[in-house]
Amino acid sequence: MSVAISGDQALGRRRQLSDEVAAYVRDLIMSGQVRHGEFLRLERIAEDLGISVTPVREALLSLRGEGFVTLEPRRGFMPAPLTRQDVQDLFEAQAYFAGELAARAAGRITGAELESLDRTQALLEEASKARDSAAIERANHQFHRVINLSAGSPKTAWLLQLVVRYAPRRFYSSIEGWTQASVDDHHLVLAALRAGTATRHGRRCAPTSGTPGLCWSCTWRRRASGTSDPADGPGPLPPAPEGRISYKKFPGGLMDDRDSEPARVVTAADHGATRVLTLNRPEARNAIDIPMRERLADEVRRAADDPGVRAVVLTGAAGTFSAGGDVRSMEGAGPDAVRARLDPVHETVRLIATCGTPFIAAVEGAAAGLGVSLAAVCDHVVAAEDARFVAAFGKVGLVADGGLLWTLPQRVGMGRAKQMLVFGQTVPAPRACEIGLADSLVPSGTALDAALERAAEAAALAPLSVAAAKRLLARTDLSLERLLEAEREEQTALFGSADFAEGRAAFAERRPPRFEGR
Structure with missing residues (x-):
């Protein structure tokens, strides 16, 4: 049975696909697999991904706006120059925002969230011993996700998300020294969260968040110069980590053939x-x-x-x-x-x-x-x-x-x-x-x-009104008397809202209301 797809639906799916292509190209650039001087061929990318050229072009134009690629007249798209300092700057920004969120979480985190962090840390340590790179990356992601949500600062978390999309998270486990550093640093984070403390150092350099940038940069230097001294001077970017990503045709999405x-x-x-x-x-x-x-x-x-x-x-x-x-994932x-x-x-x-x-x-x-x-x-x-x-x-x-x-x-x-x-x-x-x-x-x-x-x-309904109704309906634990008290508080707040004023005006003027959720 075929189902007609509206123009809006088709546009939404195309945008989603171009976002995936953009994420893929970012990973290639950040991991050093594609470099300045190499052209990105639209037709080749489209053929490799099993998609049309349109979402590839949209993705590269988006990356051009981000400064990740340049457009050479009559020649095509090319990765912009990327230095070790650029990489370090990205991870420093990630460390700053993650550190700020961790510091805020220290005064808000609940016992249940701390228990969740303990469980995730145990999974990380098991994965580290087994050298399971996919499980290591998932556990690290989950660990920091709990902290970020606990901070109660959605705008700062959003800024962190913008920075993190430039970090090649899939390659973290290939960075020398990162896995053990993340395990060790998490213990320090947990101790600070339990104590409800946050130092200036904790705000500025969140454990684990800044570590990938330092280790990644040092790894590049060692590979390039053949020395183990992280203080060595600049050198060319080293060969990319093993396990180059390739995309395959996949029903319903793109797939990384490594995991x-x-x-x-x-x-x-x-x-x-x-x-x-x-x-x-x-x-x-x-x-x-x-x-x-x-x-x-x-x-x-x-x-x-x-x-x-x-x-x-x-x-x-x-x-x-x-x-x-997924029963297979439960084994x-x-x-x-x-x-x-x-x-x-x-x-x-x-x-x-x-x-x-x-x-x-x-x-x-x-x-x-x-x-x-x-x-x-x-x-x-x-x-x-x-x-x-x-x-x-x-x-x-x-x-x-x-x-x-x-x-x-x-x-x-x-x-x-x-x-x-x-x-x-x-x-x-x-x-x-x-x-x-x-x-x-x-x-x-x-x-x-x-x-x-x-x-x-x-x-089309008033957002504040809908939200109040959902909150009250979810309170199945309340007695009638307590529910009536909660109802009184919700209704009192709504009487003072701009949406209620708009609703009254629209009713009097016999027109559809234009609610703004305030």
Whole structure:
């Protein structure tokens, strides 16, 4: 069955693809695999990636605006000159912002977040002993991500994100001295966070954040000059690390052939004031592995923090919502690994349930296991006629996770929740709508379009009002009296809002309101 793609959808997908190409070229330049003096051939890149020339050209024009490439008249694009000082400057900037976030986190971090850091540190040390480069990089990313979120400074975290995209994170584990330095420095970070202290040194040079730049620069110098003295003078850039990245054709995205992970396992595209997040592992029926868990949590938080996003649609690629947790990635996971893999899932569920932005699930095909959890926590579920919901965790010897034990009884009642969770009952889409697991039933292939329509309806409402309603509805722990008190506080605040004034004016003037979320 073919589904028509609107111009906005096509544009969003093309922009997403050009972003992936730009990220790939940045990595090549930062790792020294492509250098000043070598031309970047659009047709060759497009052929290697299995894509058209258009997103490649858009990516290179974007990089030209960043100063990463230059355009030589009648000859083409070329990497801009890159010196060791440039590399060091980027890592110094990363260290500064990461250090500032760590210092702020010291006064805010919770016991649960410290426990999450301990678990991640244990995973890092295990990966370091096993010399598992992919696991090392994932653990480091997760460690700093928890700290950055705990800091409660989204704008500083955004600035850090801008800098970090120039750092070749995939190559960190190949930098001599970095892995052990990161393990050692994390212990210092944890001690400082537990003590609630932050020194000037901690703010200026966050442990681990500045280390890659120093080690990377020193490695370049040693390779170039044949000496072990990091203070040696300038020299040419050394050969690139082994394991040059090449791109292959991949259904639904680009893939790095060194770690077999899609470059973007969760894609994001804006449609007006609505952001569409797509679970994008079609070759695995969108099974949710660790990279997807982390990426989804990042994208959900980014959408929730963006005042320009009035609604979010969550869907799956290639006609399937999600086959649930990736069972293959669970093999050999110890207690710390299990807790760590649940952390980003819990963060995602908590955000969707409590943030002020409406979330709509667009479900085609199967929603199984954790896929049901993600759909059930959304504020509205659009189900295609061929959709089916199954939460048979017992068939793999596990209990429902992703908050499903909290959301499912609220949606369908305790009795029906037991039929799904205890007896593994599969619920087809029509029945899901009857019992409240889904809210809208639409023809197969139209779930996303219907969800976008529903999102547009939500986006037209006053954002502060919608946020207040979601906050109150999430407080299932409140008694009636306490809920009435919370209601009084929310309503009092809304009476003083600009949106309420606009709503009254629009009502009196018989025109559509123009809410601004203030």
